[in-house]
Amino acid sequence: MLKSTLKDKIFKLSFFTTILLVLLGMSNSHLNEEENTYFDKMSKVIPSIEKSIECMALNIYHEARNESAAGKRGVAFVTMNRTKSDLFPDTVCGVVYQARLSRWHLENGGKSVPLRNQCQFSWYCDGKSDEIYEPVKYEEARGIAYQIIMGYNDLIDITDGALWYHADYVNPYWAKHYVRIAKIDTHIFYRER
Numbered sequence: 001m002l003k004s005t006l007k008d009k010i011f012k013l014s015f016f017t018t019i020l021l022v023l024l025g026m027s028n029s030h031l032n033e034e035e036n037t038y039f040d041k042m043s044k045v046i047p048s049i050e051k052s053i054e055c056m057a058l059n060i061y062h063e064a065r066n067e068s069a070a071g072k073r074g075v076a077f078v079t080m081n082r083t084k085s086d087l088f089p090d091t092v093c094g095v096v097y098q099a100r101l102s103r104w105h106l107e108n109g110g111k112s113v114p115l116r117n118q119c120q121f122s123w124y125c126d127g128k129s130d131e132i133y134e135p136v137k138y139e140e141a142r143g144i145a146y147q148i149i150m151g152y153n154d155l156i157d158i159t160d161g162a163l164w165y166h167a168d169y170v171n172p173y174w175a176k177h178y179v180r181i182a183k184i185d186t187h188i189f190y191r192e193r
Contacts, residue, residue, distance in 0.1 A: 004113070035076060049149065052092035056080075056145035058139065059096045062123035062130065065137040071185035072141060076148040077159045078189065087161055088120075092149065099125055158182070162189035 058078055080097040082088035089095050093105045099114035106112065110172065114125035123130065132138045159165075165187045166172050178190035 011029070021180065041065040048091070051151060052149055053091035053142065053145045056149060057142035058130070058132075059121055059123075060141035060144055061132060061134075061138050063121055065134060066184070067185040067187070069144065071187060072144045072188060073148065074159050074162075074165065074182075074184045074189060076144055077157045078162050078165055080152050081159070081161055081163055082120075087163065088186055093134045096121060097124060159189045162190065162191045 046144060059079055060072045060075050064072045067075075070186065075173075079092060079095050083090055083092060089098055097114075099119035102113045102115055116125050116127055119125040130137070160181050162181050164178060168183065168186050168188055175188075175190060175193070179193050181189045181191055183189070
């Protein structure tokens with residue numbers, strides 16, 4: 001009798017779960033609209049720390065998603081180091097989205113549109129999609145962003161205070177003006193002289 005009751009409960013649970021999944025799948029577009037509306041409303045009250053984590057995660061993802069954990073942490077430390085420098089904005093999102101903006105778009109449409117290849121981090125204005133296509137790597141980037149932002153004052157900065165970096169396959173004109181600190185994976189890190 002006990003086995004029968006347990007078997008019935010499992011069947012009922014899986015039956016109702018299946019129905020729920022079918023219903024959710026059928027009304028997926030409706031849920032996405034509600035989710036977007038909710039997020040739009042909530043984005044005005046999301047704590048700034050959450051916004052910082054998201055901005056940092058996007059930066060890590062786009063700049064170093066195929067790098068080792070150390071490479072991702074290097075990008076994160078540069079981003080945080082910039083928030084402490086007078087040379088850059090004082091927020092993570094301000095640092096990540098720092099760019100020269102199109103005057104035309106500002107004057108004619110009231111939009112902040114970065115000029116192509118005129119950003120601190122190339123992914124933001126390289127003309128390519130900024131969508132996340134590898135969610136597992138994004139979640140890894142988000143975890144690292146959380147660790148660095150929340151533990152910044154207690155962690156050892158593997159870039160030793162670097163404010164700049166570039167890929168090892170380019171030779172930017174500005175690199176000669178700074179002190180080379182380290183090479184981590186495919187990025188070379190620099191700080192002021």
